[in-house]
Amino acid sequence: MSDAPTGAATRSAAEVPEWPMPRAEGCPFDPPPALRELTAEKPLARVRIWDASTPWIVTGHAEQRSLLGDPRVSVDERLPGFPHWHEGMAAAVDYRPRSVFNSDAPEHTGFRRIMTRPFTFKRVEALRPTIQKITDDPIDTMLAGPKPADLVEALALPLPTLMISELLGVPYEDHDFFQENAARGIAHNVSAEESMRTFGALNEYLVRLVERKAAEPADDALSDIAALVTSGDISVSEAAMMGTGLLIAGHETSANMIGLAVVALLEHPGQLALLRDTDDPKVVAGAVEELLRYLGIIHGGQRRIAKEDIEIGGEVIRAGEGIIVELFSANRDAHVFPDPDVLDLRRENARHHNAFGFGIHQCVGQQLARVELQVVYGTLFRRIPTLRLAEPLDRIQFKHDRLAYGVYSLPVTWK
Amino acid sequence: MKITVEQDKCVAAGQCAATAPDVFDQRDEDGVVVLLTDDPPAELADDARDAAAVCPALAIHIAQ
Numbered sequence: 001m002s003d004a005p006t007g008a009a010t011r012s013a014a015e016v017p018e019w020p021m022p023r024a025e026g027c028p029f030d031p032p033p034a035l036r037e038l039t040a041e042k043p044l045a046r047v048r049i050w051d052a053s054t055p056w057i058v059t060g061h062a063e064q065r066s067l068l069g070d071p072r073v074s075v076d077e078r079l080p081g082f083p084h085w086h087e088g089m090a091a092a093v094d095y096r097p098r099s100v101f102n103s104d105a106p107e108h109t110g111f112r113r114i115m116t117r118p119f120t121f122k123r124v125e126a127l128r129p130t131i132q133k134i135t136d137d138p139i140d141t142m143l144a145g146p147k148p149a150d151l152v153e154a155l156a157l158p159l160p161t162l163m164i165s166e167l168l169g170v171p172y173e174d175h176d177f178f179q180e181n182a183a184r185g186i187a188h189n190v191s192a193e194e195s196m197r198t199f200g201a202l203n204e205y206l207v208r209l210v211e212r213k214a215a216e217p218a219d220d221a222l223s224d225i226a227a228l229v230t231s232g233d234i235s236v237s238e239a240a241m242m243g244t245g246l247l248i249a250g251h252e253t254s255a256n257m258i259g260l261a262v263v264a265l266l267e268h269p270g271q272l273a274l275l276r277d278t279d280d281p282k283v284v285a286g287a288v289e290e291l292l293r294y295l296g297i298i299h300g301g302q303r304r305i306a307k308e309d310i311e312i313g314g315e316v317i318r319a320g321e322g323i324i325v326e327l328f329s330a331n332r333d334a335h336v337f338p339d340p341d342v343l344d345l346r347r348e349n350a351r352h353h354n355a356f357g358f359g360i361h362q363c364v365g366q367q368l369a370r371v372e373l374q375v376v377y378g379t380l381f382r383r384i385p386t387l388r389l390a391e392p393l394d395r396i397q398f399k400h401d402r403l404a405y406g407v408y409s410l411p412v413t414w415k
Numbered sequence: 416m417k418i419t420v421e422q423d424k425c426v427a428a429g430q431c432a433a434t435a436p437d438v439f440d441q442r443d444e445d446g447v448v449v450l451l452t453d454d455p456p457a458e459l460a461d462d463a464r465d466a467a468a469v470c471p472a473l474a475i476h477i478a479q
Contacts, residue, residue, distance in 0.1 A: 069473055109426075116427035116446035121436070124429075351434070351469060360426045362471035367429040 016054050019047035019324065020188055020300060028398050029264055029294065030341060031329050035059065039329070043313040047324065050189070051090065055083040055322025056315070057301060059329035061336045061354065063313045068325060068359030072308040075361060077102045082305045083322030085403060086188060088195025095196070097237040101245060105360055114228060115242055115364050118167055118221040124367040127163070131375045134162045139383050143414075148390030151410040155380070156258035157251070160372055164250030167368075168243060169213060169220025178202060182248040186403040188300065199244075206240035206247070221246070250365055254372050256297045256399070256406025261377060263396060263407060264295060264343060266389055271345050276381040284378040287345040288370055291377070293353035294343045296328025300403035302357060328405075330354040386415040416460055417478045418453045418467075424474040431470055435462035439475075448474060 021032035035057070038045045043060025058064055067073050077084065077093050084090040096102065100111045117123075135155070142154040161179065165172040184190070185198040213226035222243055229239045265272040275287050301324035310317045317323060331353045332340040344350075356363035363369070381387060389396070390411035397408040418438070427446030431439035437459055440449040455463050467475040 069471075109423075112426055113445045113447070117444060119429065120427065120441040120443070120446040121429040121432035122441065351465070356428075356471075358471045360424075360472055362426065362428045364428070367433060370433070 016046050016048045019049055019057060022400065023398075026394070028393075028396075029343075031296070031299070031326075031332055035326070035329060042315065043333075044315055044317075049083055049322075049324075050086055051084070053081065053083060053322060055324050056317055057324040057326055058313075059326050059333070060313060061330040061333035061352075064325050064327065064330045064354055065358045066312060067304065067310070067323060068302075068357060068361070070310065070359075071105065072306060072310055073304045073323060074104050074307050075102055075108075075304060076104060077303075079305050079307075079320075081320045081322055083303050083324055085300060085303060086190045086195075087192050088185075088190035091192030092195050092199055095199070097235070097241045099238065099241040099245060100361065100364070101241075108360060111238070111242070112360070112364070114225060114234070115246065117224065119365050119368055121367050124371050127167075127368070128371055128375065130166070131159075131163060131372055132379070134159055135376050135379050136383075139380065143384070148411040148413040151262060151412045152255070152259045152407060153409065155376070156262075156410070157255045159258065159376060160254035160369075161251040163368070163372060164247060164365075167221055168246055168250070169218050169222040170209065170243075170247060174205070178205065178247055179251065182252055183402075185248070186252065188401050188403065202244050202248075203237070203240055206243040207236055210236055210239045210243060246365070249363070250368070252404055253297065254369050256404050257291070257295065257369070257373055258376055259407045259410050260295050260297060260405065261291045261373070262380070262387075262410060262412070263389070263393070264291070265377075265381070266387070267393065268343050271343055272381060274345050275377055276385060281374070281378075283345075284374050285370070286347075286350060287377060288373045289350035289353065290343065290345050290347050291373070292355040293331040293337065293347070293350050295405075296331050296355060297405045298355065298357075298403070299326070299328045299405045301326040302361075325357075327354045327357060384414045387412055388414070416454055416463065418450060418455070418463060419476045419478075420448045420450050421472075421474045421476075422447050424472045426472045426474075428471050431466040431475060434466040434469060435459060438463045439466055 021034045024033050039059040043063040044056050044058040046054045047057045048054050138155045138158050142149050161175050181198045181202045210226045213223040214230050217223040225239045228234045229236050304323040306317045306321050308319050334340050356366040390413040399406045425448045432441050438455045467477050
């Protein structure tokens, strides 16, 4: 009989805390206190996720960078033990084509090279006048309309959606359809059926669009990708997966950064004044980096699996064990950022945040996100210096249940 | 200062071109790093070091 070891294993499994964890009531901008407690002594610990598996969660800045840059750490979601976000992601593994999201180098390199072209620093800088216009126009419309207004609907969501639609060549008039499917696909708890339905709907939409772009190419990124289908370099489903990824990542993330930053800045009027009263692009760019660090909108944890034993942070991650890289916590690592919970738009090393991830999978659209945020933060408070919340902070609905944090709606008013 | 870059490892995140645009550029067709100078003047040295530090692919190496 071996009751004792079994009992011990059960007991210790029960002590492993569940992930995701809630943020503290009244502290919408800080990481979950239970996670901080769990990783107070070591930069990684075990957590239990939806399928009862107990992957590692990594919160240290240095340890995250080390693991995310380590070729022994894989994003191959087909490997047994991979810590999927939710049941829906796990169920759809065999239906998702290979892409930048689930392949390692060198396979990853081929996909990535196809997607990076529109997002170079210079190309994105050249979009600045366009971004200024799609920032100014919705602000004009909002100011001409009734008060209070929902800033998410009026500005935060349309701005990045218009930009990524134009860049990819996706008809903006379809935005209700793809925004809704994208939003449902990134909830914390998604059933297998719903995941198949939302992924299927988006995928079908993108397949049709890629086929149309192949037949009638235009001057947009999706036409460039479709040309590679025509030449036989990639399949239609791979092209559609790239389009889906760029479309979702291109609007949902920036929209959350805009809405959440407005809340945070209105709660920190001294910091808001720094941003409002400057016309120095370097100050605005620095403010964007600090808000990327401080807000940590990607808070569900990036998912990886160890292909070999890896010694890190005083622990050994065994081959086949899941790894959750909780990017937001690294941005609050006091070893790198002194007084990490303070929003300081003049912080010198803010740029060293992990908000866009690290390693070969770091955000492909990050330069576009930066310019969008520089333009919108630099414009909004100068255009509307009296902007304020129309409801108290504790009435604002935060996206606790989404992989990307933000606000569902943001009632604002002005004089 | 002696800078080298590994184009094979580069993932075209654009961090170097954004941090030190006088030292690093990107290939037009896919955004892969292009080194403009391997020995930048002293006033660009800090930016170049910062660019190496933020490169997500660890594709930039700096020797004194």
